[in-house]
Amino acid sequence: MCGIFAYLNxxxxxxxxxxxxxxxxxxxxxxxxxYDSAGISIDSSSVSLPPLVFRKEGNIESLVKSVYQEVDxxxxxxxxxxxxxxxxxxxxxxxHGEPAPRNSHPQSSGAGNEFLVVHNGVITNYEVLKQTLIRHGFSFESDTDTEVIPKLAKYVFDKSNEDSGDMAVTFSQVVxxxxxxxxxAYALIFKSRHYPNELIACKRGSPLLLGVKELREDSSKGSLFHDDKYPSQNGNPRELFLSSDANALVEHTRKVLVIEDGEVVHLKDGGVSILKFDGDKGKRGGLLSRPASVQRALSVLEMEVEQINKGNYEHYMQKEIHEQPESLTTTMRGRLIRGGTCKAKTVLLGGLKDHLKTIRRSRRIVFIGCGTSYNAALAARPILEELSGIPVTMEIASDLLDRQGPIYREDTAVFVSQSGxxxxxxxxxxxALQNGALCVGITNTVGSVIARKTHCGVHINAGAxxxxxxxxxxxxxxxxMAMLALAIGGDAISNQARREAIIDCLFDLPNKVREVLKLDQEMKDLAKLLIAEQSLLMFGRGYNYATALEGSLKVKEVALMHSEGILAGEMKHGPLALVDESLPIVVIATHDACFSKQQSVIQQLHARKGRLIVMCSRGDAAAVSLGGACSRVIEVPQVEDCLQPVVNIVPLQLLAYHLTVLRGYNVDQPRNLAKSVTTE
Structure with missing residues (x-):
């Protein structure tokens, strides 16, 4: 995972x-x-001079400071x-390679910076390419996989100019x-001193967007897209942007193009040409063969600058925790139907309506995800099984691939990923596509790879x-996924009361989350008690096994504290050996079908002098505290059992946030982690 950005005026x-x-x-x-290193490249005062490259380990501000020091x-x-x-x-x-200037991007073709590249992704055959280029006289300075790309571009450029004589090779042909x-998998942006004031972007698997900002009212009359053979000369003043993410574009423009896999986007003379890469055609036709150009319509970003600012909050994580009532409302808007006097309450998921019959006929539903997305699917599995009657299995994506686990044509595979x-x-x-399964995507990113490659899906619409x-x-x-369960469950009379109760609860869920957010100070006080601890266990079962996993993951990834989510039913099969008077333990015991079993877990942990922190439904404090045995009881609102994980995770998010801040760590940029993992 990296971020790439380009600007052309x-x-x-x-x-x-x-x-x-x-x-x-x-x-x-x-x-x-x-955020372990960064770099930029801009032009020198003359196109005859090499482009300037600045690279620095550390965060963006380290780069900014370094650049201005060098400028002075x-x-x-x-x-x-x-x-x-x-x-x-x-x-x-x-x-590939430790954070250091030599491993930072842009990576260069060598002395003179003839070709420069910024890259998001991983080149899997870079070792073979590197050895080939070394045999052709190239030397390498970095440990990165990326360095082979600009050096390969220089090799192709030099070789093609030797072979083509007077016929100059174009930038797009080189790329x-x-x-x-x-x-x-990669998203690449190329800059070259041989092609001044031009940029080329291409991608396969990694995200990349083009942003267009018109600077004159009548500029829309001129063409934006042009054929690379006949570039536009209309002279329209424009600013063009390339970015891994819409977040970096929205403050400049809302007119964007999501670049597709295999597309080569050439920015030149204020216009854009798009070529579709065809590897086989290149092999058949030789270097100077040229694929046909394509034109696509720009779309409008449904995003505001305010969404990507912190506002009055200290950190993004804090802001996003407190935004959950609004994000849940947005997620459900237009999808929940209350019905009228003669109409039942129901759910409408437009992206799935044409595929619901196929899903209902599935032999099984397979949820596939990683990390937090996997935990979210685990939380939703019981209600999907209950309402659909279809067996639901869980797969961690990497493990499914390692095992080459069976996926059948009669399966529905649901891919859960925030970034897509x-x-x-x-x-x-x-x-799964190769094995013929119906593939459903659940993502937070319109236009992402999963959104485009699955047969159908749902945008969660949580906001940036x-x-x-x-x-x-x-x-x-x-x-x-709860709404997915309602949609698949259909209109069976036997489930009608249960479905309507869940729908009513969904409508009221944002208000319940607002109530939980009032526990902010209480969770900060708890964090102060745990600040010096080395480990934290969380026990959950039923719907809230996922809550224990996700709560412990939050503590782990931002507070850098060992934490483990444990299925409470497995407590006596090993984890109980860890319990003593010094170990803090969170038990999630809200009132559902597993409540009495969790009461038994609390008693057993108390008998072994565990330091108990119990989360329970409002009014159940006396039933779980065992006469004051618990060091802390956290009371939360009671909702329908299948939606209780939404309420229960919020205090644990707040706990992780406050633990991180009190321990002095960067809550928005935890050590060794990035937002979306685009490498294996």
Whole structure:
């Protein structure tokens, strides 16, 4: 996972200082995607001079400080204006090589920076390419897989100019030939001193968007898209942006194009040409063969700048925890139907309506996800089994692939991913498609790979989530899967009362979450008691086994404290050996079918002097405290059992947040983690 960003101004004067700020701000919006090192490239004062490259380990502010120090040392003129200028930027989450300037991007073709590349993804055959390039005289400075790409571009450029004589090779031809040799997942942006004021972007698997900002009222009359052979010369003033994520575009423009896999997007003369990469055609036709250009319509971002700002909150995670009443409302808007006097309450999921009959005929439903998304699916499994009567199995995406577990044509495979680009989940999707299963996507990202490649799906519509630790996306995922269960369950008379009770509870769920958020100070006080602890156990069962897993994951990933979620029914099969008077233990014992069993768990833990923190339904404190044996009782509102995980996770999110802040760690950028894992 990395963030890539580019900015090209065409026929509008921009000072170097302005260009730098656009690039820096773009990286700030993408920093949740990686923050161990960063870099940018801008032009020198003359196109005859190599582009300038700045790279630095650490966060974006470390890069900004380093750039301005270098500017001062070299007397670079920040007030110099450019009518047209192309700059690229990158923020890194290390996969190949430690965080260091030499491993940061942009990666270069060598002395003179003839070709520069920023990259998100992994090149799986880079070792073979590297050895081939070494045999052709190239030397390597970094440990990255990315460095082979600009060096390969230089090799292709030099070789093609030797072979083609007077016929100059185009930038897009160079990139198409480079793509033909690359294996793996990637989003790439190329900059070259041989093609000044041009940029080329391409992708396979990793996300990439183009943003377009018109700077003159009548500029819409001119063409944006053009054929690469006949570039546009209309002179319209425009700013063009490339980004891994819409977050970095929304403050500039809402007109975007989601770049598809295999597309090569060439920005030149203020216009855009899109070529469709065809590896086989390149092999048959040679280097100078050229695929046909395509034109696609721009779409409008349904996002506001306010969504990606912290507002009055100290951190994004804090903001996103407190946004959950609104995100849940948005998730359900237009999908819950109360019905009238003659009409039953029901759910309408437009993305699934044409496939519901097929899903109901499935032999089984397979939930596939990773991390928090897997936990959300686990929380929803019982209600789906109850209402549909279809067996539901759970698969961690990487494990499914490692085992090559059986997926059948009669199966429905549900892929749960907040970003829609999680690498293991994408590979599992390809595997399920090959095996003929009906594939359903549940994501928070319109236009993501999972949203495009599945047969049908649901957008959870939780809004932008910047904090690395997922909060509001998790609760919205559970709600969407509960609605999925209602939709699949149909209108069986035997389940009507149960379905209507769940729908009524869904309507009131945002208010219940608002009530839980009032526990903020109580959870901060609890965090103060736990600040010096080394470990924390969480026991749950039934619907709330997933709550124990997700709560412990939150503590683990942001507070950097060992925490384990345990199925309470397994307590006596090993975990009980860990219990003593020094170990804090959270037991989730809200009032559902497992309540009496959790009371028994509390008694057994108390008998072994465990330090108990019990979460219970409002009014049940006396029933779970065993005459004051618990060190803390957390009371939450009672809702329908299948939706209780949405309510119960909120105090644990608050606990993880306050533990992290009190322990002095970066809550939005936890150590070694990034928002979405696009590498295996």
């Amino acid at each position: 065409c026929n509008v004067k921009r000072e170097r200082s302005y260009i730098l700020q656009v690039l820096f701000n773009g990286l700030r919006r993408l920093e949740y995607r990686g 040392a070299t007397d670079l003129n920040l007030e110099e204006s450019f009518l047209t200028h192309a700059g690229i930027a990158h923020t890194r989450w290390a996969t 198409l030939e480079v793509m033909r040799h690359l294996e793996g 680009e999680t690498a293991d989940t994408l590979h599992a999707l390809e595997y 989530e910047i904090g690395v630790a997922s909060t509001k996306a998790y609760t919205s995922q559970i709600v969407v």
